[in-house]
Amino acid sequence: MSKEFYGVTLPNPLMLGTAQYPSPAILEEAFRASGASVATVSLRREGAGGTGQTFWKMIEDLGVHVLPNTAGCHTVKEAVTTAHMAREVFDTKWIKLELIGHTDSLQPDVFQLVEAARILSEDGFEVFPYTTEDLIVGERLLEAGCEVLMPWGAPIGSGRGLNNIYALRAMRAEFPDVPLVVDAGIGLPSHAAAAMELGFDAVLLNTAVARAGDPVQMARAMMAAVEAGQAAHEADPIEARDMAEASTPVIGKAFLS
Amino acid sequence: MKIVLNGTPREVASATLAALLEECGFSGRVATSCNEVFVPATLRATTPVTEGDRIEVVAPMQGG
Numbered sequence: 309m310s311k312e313f314y315g316v317t318l319p320n321p322l323m324l325g326t327a328q329y330p331s332p333a334i335l336e337e338a339f340r341a342s343g344a345s346v347a348t349v350s351l352r353r354e355g356a357g358g359t360g361q362t363f364w365k366m367i368e369d370l371g372v373h374v375l376p377n378t379a380g381c382h383t384v385k386e387a388v389t390t391a392h393m394a395r396e397v398f399d400t401k402w403i404k405l406e407l408i409g410h411t412d413s414l415q416p417d418v419f420q421l422v423e424a425a426r427i428l429s430e431d432g433f434e435v436f437p438y439t440t441e442d443l444i445v446g447e448r449l450l451e452a453g454c455e456v457l458m459p460w461g462a463p464i465g466s467g468r469g470l471n472n473i474y475a476l477r478a479m480r481a482e483f484p485d486v487p488l489v490v491d492a493g494i495g496l497p498s499h500a501a502a503a504m505e506l507g508f509d510a511v512l513l514n515t516a517v518a519r520a521g522d523p524v525q526m527a528r529a530m531m532a533a534v535e536a537g538q539a540a541h542e543a544d545p546i547e548a549r550d551m552a553e554a555s556t557p558v559i560g561k562a563f564l565s
Numbered sequence: 566m567k568i569v570l571n572g573t574p575r576e577v578a579s580a581t582l583a584a585l586l587e588e589c590g591f592s593g594r595v596a597t598s599c600n601e602v603f604v605p606a607t608l609r610a611t612t613p614v615t616e617g618d619r620i621e622v623v624a625p626m627q628g629g
Binding site for chain 2: 325326327328329335348349350351352353354356358359360361363364367376377379385389392393394396397398464465514515
């Protein structure tokens with residue numbers, strides 16, 4: 309059963325970033341071919357000739373849900389101001405709240421994250437916090453008003469997949485009714501499928517598609533993977549076991565030796 | 566008067582933020598801040614631009 313993201317039921321569990329594609333045409337084709345339901349976007353200084361406006365027109369025409377981010381923000385003040393600008397520009401209450409705490413790993417600063425989430429939630433924003441798999445932080449974010457949690461699979465852009473499956477599984481068990489999204493670190497469709505098999509509600513990825521040799525084909529593969537993983541979770545997979553167990557019945561086997 | 570627009574020093578004539586956007590050729594979906602404080606679109610016409618102000622004008626961009 310798919311969960312609602314602040315009252316929105318998504319047609320599929322693939323959230324796709326819009327950065328780093330070889331060209332705008334390939335970005336557009338990756339979205340159309342995969343059918344990804346959410347596009348993450350950002351705000352940057354407007355260039356000469358209104359480059360941002362051209363980009364926005366293309367995203368608008370895709371007809372997907374838009375999730376603006378606060379990428380690159382290192383302080384609560386910066387993130388909150390960026391969120392306000394995003395709400396006005398994109399006309400949405402949704403905000404992917406990123407508060408970067410560490411330069412090399414881009415690990416979120418969870419202390420500032422909780423503080424910013426509280427400020428924004430009280431101001432009517434619908435916050436999608438980019439967080440770690442820490443359960444207590446998750447709890448604090450929910451207390452702060454978040455109704456979605458987005459733990460990292462691995463550092464942004466690393467393509468390492470799910471670094472800590474144990475913790476992600478614990479998170480799913482701890483917050484059974486909260487929409488959970490694995491955000492960042494996905495490199496392969498198998499990683500995305502694994503996240504969905506754990507019972508996550510969506511996967512957010514960007515680099516794995518945008519930097520693939522054929523982004524359009526990889527976007528298709530990612531959609532197939534998240535849908536397969538979701539179906540598998542709903543189908544209640546078997547437990548792994550150490551020893552073999554014959555699947556073909558022994559009874560009725562002809563005596564031939 | 567001299568201001569800093571999107572990180573670049575610039576000479577402008579406009580007295581308000583709304584006029585400044587027009588003077589500098591911005592249109593469409595943009596958001597603004599003045600001296601690191603968000604200025605909603607509804608307040609641009611009444612927000613004065615003064616010497617040394619640091620103005621940011623941002624627009625939709627690719628993001629992950």
